[in-house]
Amino acid sequence: MQYIAHIRESDREIQTVEEHLLEVKGLAESYGEKIGVKHIAGLAGMLHDFGKFTNEFRTYILEAVNNPEAPPKRGSVDHSTAGGRLLYVTFHEKNIKEFTGKLAEIVGNAIISHHSYLKDFLNPSLESDYLLRVSEKKLAEFETSKESFFTYVMSEPDFIDYVEQAAEELKAFMKKEPSKSSEYKYMFLTKMIFSALIDADRTNTRLFEENKPFDPQENHDLLFQTYYDRLMSKIESFQQHENANSPINLLRSEMSEQCDRFAEKPSGIYTLSIPTGGGKTLASLRYALKHAQKYHKKHIIYVVPYTTIIEQNAEEVRKILQEDENILEHHSNVIDDDHDNDENQDGFMNSKQKLKLAKDNWDSPIIFTTMVQFLNVFYAKGSRNIRRLHNLTESVIIFDEVQKVPIPCVSLFNDALNFLKEYGQSSIVLCTATQPALDFVEHKLEVNTDAEMIVRIDHVIDAFKRVDIVDMATEQTFSNERLTDFIIEKIDEVQSLLVILNTKSVVKDLYEKLKESIDITVYHLSTSMCAAHRNSILGEVREQLEVGNKVICVSTQLIEAGVDVSFECVIRSLAGLDSIAQAAGRCNRHGEMGIRSVYIIDHEEENLSRLKEIAKGKQVAKQIFIDLKRDDSSHGGHILSKKAMDRYFQEYYTELADDLNYFVPQVGKEMTTLLMEPRHMNSYRQAYIHKNGQKKDIPLFILNSYGTAAEHFQVIDSMTTSVIVPYGKGKEIIAELNGNYSLEDLRTMLKKVQQYTVNLFNYEKELLIKNSGLVSYMDGKILALKEGAYSTEFGLDTSNESSLTDAIF
Structure with a gap:
């Protein structure tokens, strides 16, 4: 029997389950290999849709395609649990070994969550969302799925051997960075595997839907060399200016040279403290392009504090590099999918599925994004953000105005950067004239020794x-x-x-x-x-x-x-x-x-x-x-x-010490506790034992609450809804939203629209709804302002009373 993973909308072509699983496995392996976990990621890829090897799912998908007017309820067939169940019953129920047991938990959680978000191993209600799925949920055709998997995808002996290789990778991963807790490592590894799986699954599904072959990510060394040559031509042209030898311009030139020389150093976390007006954009780009070539980095990522400066910085870089196609601006998530559970992405397309597949996964050579988006990648709920995490590895990441890290997120930010440095082979540059004391706080940033790229900082400040x-x-x-x-x-x-x-x-x-x-x-x-x-x-x-x-x-x-x-x-x-x-x-x-x-x-x-x-x-x-x-x-x-600035940040962080570790009032815990509390100290575990009797312990290695943490995480600036405004081309885009678009068209539109959005706080959104100032598109997933709700003088008008002449551009 032919088991079906997807049916293409355009020509009703079938992608079989075995084709999909093997192709996703290959993609996931390539993503995981970047941090030495090729087989762990591949294991998640080959098992994620294991549950589609059933008559129930085959009947379901055929019925949905053949009866579009009255399809079965989306998501009514669970295809995500079975792969996690296979790992659990094989490596966790009997003869359990430490590393295959832990592997079953890490990979199993990613698999059962791949249409929503990672589950709690132990939640505030003292239940395990993970165990409820892999151990207790009824799966009528589980044995059928198992037989088909070992017949069509990988033989059982080869599968056992593959798992053993994955377990060896896990053992090596856990041995690295002995100063970090096991829970720190479990959490970031699980998120990395989840990211690799999500992106591999979505990418393969998109390619099948578009009927396109997979185009492996090219080596960017030659591209970065070309960009570096163009940048150096631009820098050399400055020498022809009549004021090229002024003291300020000579100092700018010297700082740029220092960044070039610094690029020879190995990957790490470094600081670039060029004063305002000192040419930090060109200097940091010079470092990034040279360092990326020498150490074979895949991406150069600029992270800025506000959406307001993305266009300016990106445009400056575009002009210098004479490039447009390979530079991505990612401002915000235009799609309103806070409840990003797509358990109903079942193999046949509608507008919601197309939108989900159309989202950018940050695979461009050069990316400009915001601090909000960066933090969301690591900590926000849903699959849209974490999909990008694996593309932050093997990168040069430049944080422009890094002092703008939101205070509640300081510890989480430092932990994420430490992971990217220690495990992700990424180089981090903290670029600002006012360096914050991120190594002064409890969850400190592991900044390299002799981290500053510019020598004699106080002299430079005085000169500028x-x-x-x-x-x-x-x-x-x-x-x-x-x-x-x-x-x-x-x-x-x-x-x-x-x-x-x-x-x-x-x-x-x-x-x-x-x-x-x-x-x-x-x-x-x-x-x-x-x-x-x-x-x-x-x-x-x-x-x-x-x-x-x-x-x-x-x-x-x-x-x-x-x-x-x-x-x-x-x-x-x-x-x-x-x-x-x-x-x-x-x-x-x-x-x-x-x-x-x-x-x-x-x-x-x-x-x-x-x-x-x-x-x-x-x-x-x-x-x-x-x-x-x-x-x-x-x-x-x-x-x-520099002395005043050091004193300022140390006192500032001391004043706000209680706010640096993101606190979740709904459960009375800090985010770092939910994500990384050691097993022997875990208060939920202690309460579980107390509730179930002193000898009844929960049968898991990992007990942290990934789902609860993500559910309650919101970067301060992102407690908003992004809406399209009827300004300039935004008006044309709004007019186009009722059309029926291909995935390619949607990806282009979503990139283009970001300059024409504003973020609404909840009270503003409620006022607009009350005053009939909002309209929704794409089944409510995209929101836009009506013309009366936007003013040429002040922008957003929640009263929806901007005059007709004011609203037409």
């Missing part, structure tokens, strides 16, 4: 001095009324002025006051606007600055991170020293105006009660300002010295 930081924050407070008067006074003295405040509401109010009070062009920027909209406004601002017109821009902190714009004067509402340094980087950016002033004020109308981190940063920075006022030689003699 372009501004004076004027402390007005320790003297008085400002309202928007008073601030307006101060701005009117200052704009008489300068041509351009940037104001950066901490909250959107205060920014909007100041913008409106200035428009009423002054006959000068005023611009407004906030995250309520989509990226394309913000870029359009920034383009106008740059034009005004270039021709020397009087211009004022009022913005939230989004303008601080990486936006290449230079004002004659900046006013910054008091915040952390890192934010003050970034704001200073928007003033006199290239030193073209001598020394200019950055005024630090304390804004009395900002409500920071829900912005604890900004409030704490403001508190610590204010104390350092006070110290300097009392003794101008303290903290290195100025507010942006």
Whole structure:
């Protein structure tokens, strides 16, 4: 009998179960081999759809295809459990050995979870979601599946031998990094195997659906060599500029050379502390391209704090490398699939399945993404994020403005980077003018010794001095009324002025006051606007600055991170020293105006009660300002010295020590405890033994709660829903969403749409629903704003009352 894995929509061609399992096994092996676990990953690949070797599933899929008007209920046949069951009954129920037993748990969990997310080995209710599936769930045709598997996929003796090879890989994996706990290793290995399986399964399914052969990932060494040559041509062209020998440009050139030389060092975690305006994008790219060639890295990945700066950085790199196709911008997940359980992806396509297969798996040579997306890969629920994890190995990963790691995620971030360094053969670059003390915290980052790429940092900071930081924050407070008067006074003295405040509401109010009070062009920027909209406004601002017109821009902190714009004067509402340094980087950016002033004020109308981190940063920075006022030689003699920055971050992290380990209030535990608590200390295990009698222990090696941890994980910025806005091409994309598209068309559309999205907080989403400002597409998986819900002046309008002329572009 021919057992069916998938039936192609276009021509009703059948992919057999054995074809699918062997092809997924091969792909998974190639992904796992990167960290020395080829057979462990291959084992997951060859068993994941083991449960499709049944008459029940064959009948089910044929019925679904032959009766599209009245198909059987999707997901009504469980095909995910059987592969995990085979491992459990073979290697865990009798004559159990340590490493084959642990292997059964790690691989079995990945298999039974491959249409949802990893299960808890022991959950808060003192039950094992893993055991409930592999041990207790009834599988009527399990013996039939087993017989077919050993007949068509791999003979039983060969299978036992394959498992033994996988067990040897597990043993070697566990021996590495003796300072790390077993649970740390179990967790990251399980996630790596899960990633390899998800991507191999989805990729093979997509290729079958598109009727395309597998195209192995090419070696990127030659590509990176070409890019390096183009970059060096660009750098050499700078030498022809008339001011090439100015002190600043000579220093930029020297720092770039230092990065080139540093690329010879082996993989590790390093720091690149080039000051703002020092050319860190080119310098870090130079390091990455040279290092990637020498050590055969597969990807160069830039991780930035905000979606706002992806386009600018990616565009700069595109121009230098003369490349478009091989550079991916991944801003956000446009598809609304928080409950990403696709147990119903059963071999026949609908719009939901197409969307899932269309998501990018980060297999591009050069990738730009955000901190939110990076953390989601490791810790968020569903299969869409973790699919990308294996492509973070054997990579060069550059964290631009790394000080923006969300405070609750510091420990999780450090653990992820340590894994990529220790097991993933990746090189990590922490790129910022204000290095955070990530090696100062409890779950510390294992930064290499002599990690800094740039020599004599304090000398470099002094040489790049372009501004004076004027402390007005320790003297008085400002309202928007008073601030307006101060701005009117200052704009008489300068041509351009940037104001950066901490909250959107205060920014909007100041913008409106200035428009009423002054006959000068005023611009407004906030995250309520989509990226394309913000870029359009920034383009106008740059034009005004270039021709020397009087211009004022009022913005939230989004303008601080990486936006290449230079004002004659900046006013910054008091915040952390890192934010003050970034704001200073928007003033006199290239030193073209001598020394200019950055005024630090304390804004009395900002409500920071829900912005604890900004409030704490403001508190610590204010104390350092006070110290300097009392003794101008303290903290290195100025507010942006390395000594001041080190002191700031150490005090800042000390103030927030209780918040660094992501806490899950629903279960009263930290995320690191749920993921990595040692077996002998596991409180759920202790409660289980107490509940079931002192001699009744749970029969598992691993007891951690992967599913519960993921269910409750949300990077602060991602507690939102991404929606498409009717701005510019976004309007055309919305109009196209009702069409019936191929997977290729959907992938292209999802990449194109990211510049035309905004993120809604829950209360904003509820207001839009109440005011009929939202419309859904693709069975509710994609949301878009109606035209009245978006304004050319302020962006998002939750009242859905933007005027007709304002809404049409």
